[in-house]
Amino acid sequence: MKLLEDRIRKDGKIKGGDVLKVDGFLNHMIDVRFVAELGAEFHRSFADCRVNKILTIESSGIGVACLTAQFFDCPVVFAKKSKTSNMSDDVYSAEVASYTHNNVNNVTVSKEYLGKGDRVLIIDDFLARGCALKGLIDIVRQSGAELAGAGVVIEKAYQDGGAQIRASGVRVVSLARIASMSEEDGIVFCD
Amino acid sequence: MKLLEDRIRKDGKIKGGDVLKVDGFLNHMIDVRFVAELGAEFHRSFADCRVNKILTIESSGIGVACLTAQFFDCPVVFAKKSKTSNMSDDVYSAEVASYTHNNVNNVTVSKEYLGKGDRVLIIDDFLARGCALKGLIDIVRQSGAELAGAGVVIEKAYQDGGAQIRASGVRVVSLARIASMSEEDGIVFCD
Numbered sequence: 001m002k003l004l005e006d007r008i009r010k011d012g013k014i015k016g017g018d019v020l021k022v023d024g025f026l027n028h029m030i031d032v033r034f035v036a037e038l039g040a041e042f043h044r045s046f047a048d049c050r051v052n053k054i055l056t057i058e059s060s061g062i063g064v065a066c067l068t069a070q071f072f073d074c075p076v077v078f079a080k081k082s083k084t085s086n087m088s089d090d091v092y093s094a095e096v097a098s099y100t101h102n103n104v105n106n107v108t109v110s111k112e113y114l115g116k117g118d119r120v121l122i123i124d125d126f127l128a129r130g131c132a133l134k135g136l137i138d139i140v141r142q143s144g145a146e147l148a149g150a151g152v153v154i155e156k157a158y159q160d161g162g163a164q165i166r167a168s169g170v171r172v173v174s175l176a177r178i179a180s181m182s183e184e185d186g187i188v189f190c191d
Numbered sequence: 192m193k194l195l196e197d198r199i200r201k202d203g204k205i206k207g208g209d210v211l212k213v214d215g216f217l218n219h220m221i222d223v224r225f226v227a228e229l230g231a232e233f234h235r236s237f238a239d240c241r242v243n244k245i246l247t248i249e250s251s252g253i254g255v256a257c258l259t260a261q262f263f264d265c266p267v268v269f270a271k272k273s274k275t276s277n278m279s280d281d282v283y284s285a286e287v288a289s290y291t292h293n294n295v296n297n298v299t300v301s302k303e304y305l306g307k308g309d310r311v312l313i314i315d316d317f318l319a320r321g322c323a324l325k326g327l328i329d330i331v332r333q334s335g336a337e338l339a340g341a342g343v344v345i346e347k348a349y350q351d352g353g354a355q356i357r358a359s360g361v362r363v364v365s366l367a368r369i370a371s372m373s374e375e376d377g378i379v380f381c382d
Contacts, residue, residue: 023301023303023304024303024304025266028268028269028271028300028301028304029266029304030253030257030260030266030267030268030269031266032257032260032261032265032266032267033264035257036261058249058250059249059250059271062221062250062253062257063254063257063267066221066223066253066258067257067258067261069221069223070223070227070258073223073224075216075220075221075222075223076220076221076223077220077221078219078221078250078254080219080250109219110214110219112214112215113214113215113219113220
């Protein structure tokens with residue numbers, strides 16, 4: 001999506017080699033009008049999938065998920081992170097490692113809000129190694145809901161998460177795919 | 192706001208005396224169409240205040256803030272929580288105690304995204320003792336921005352946060368104000 005690639009080139013900041021900060025429009029300040037355009041694009045990709053629920057993970061997925069959900073006229077469920085394992089009967093849970101924060105979170109969704117009969121689109125801001133996305137996919141499987149696919153704003157395509165998840169049969173739509181990036185040479189997007 | 196009071200009566204769950212869970216439409220599953228109605232109501236209250244930025248705090252403020260921001264056609268800045276104090280020159284910060292989670296968070300906003308010339312509306316899901324709201328107000332003051340006021344979805348009016356903040360001269364609009372609640376007697380709203 002050219003609009004997004006242009007914005008990343010303009011406002012994205014590469015830090016320490018592998019960190020791309022997009023705090024100016026997505027991850028700290030949210031350019032709501034712009035992010036709604038991303039939501040419209042996700043809707044074009046998944047319009048015929050009978051999506052009735054969007055699943056994301058706190059915190060930075062919530063904005064884009066809500067602005068996307070308006071196009072599907074469906075609710076958002078956001079998975080909650082905690083440091084402590086929650087294996088109660090009331091929740092689906094998965095462990096998600098974060099390389100950015102160098103920790104492991106237990107991620108949970110209440111069984112009340114996801115289950116058989118749901119057609120789920122997962123929305124998240126970043127896809128790199130795919131830990132968060134795999135955790136959310138695992139939760140959808142546990143719930144018995146159908147997975148329509150996953151929509152990701154920015155994919156670091158030089159890492160293997162996206163390839164692994166697509167190989168497992170999940171449809172993944174990334175609005176910008178980064179082939180390589182460095183502080184010296186900037187960002188190169190996939191064709 | 193009668194629409195909201197009805198929804199709280201229908202879907203809110205009182206736990207252990209003082210906890211009101213509204214996970215079914217606001218804090219875990221977000222009923223996006225409904226929450227956008229709350230955003231429209233905040234806009235009616237602050238339409239003439241030349242708001243150019245909405246400030247909230249992760250995680251559960253982000254959804255309502257984004258859906259409200261669409262009516263103001265302005266961006267959202269969400270304050271970030273961390274366990275560790277961040278007193279760098281790049282951020283405004285405040286300490287916020289959470290009675291729900293029984294901890295203290297250091298809350299930060301990058302100086303890049305808030306400053307003189309901004310007219311800020313603070314949006315949050317709950318107001319009880321007012322710790323989060325006071326922290327956000329402090330951050331607005333540090334930044335030199337003007338504060339238009341605060342919009343809160345649910346205020347526990349039997350706690351003193353709202354009264355204190357109003358007494359300090361800040362305009363606070365709460366869409367539902369709870370006079371009392373208990374598992375036995377349910378919820379009583381203020382007139």
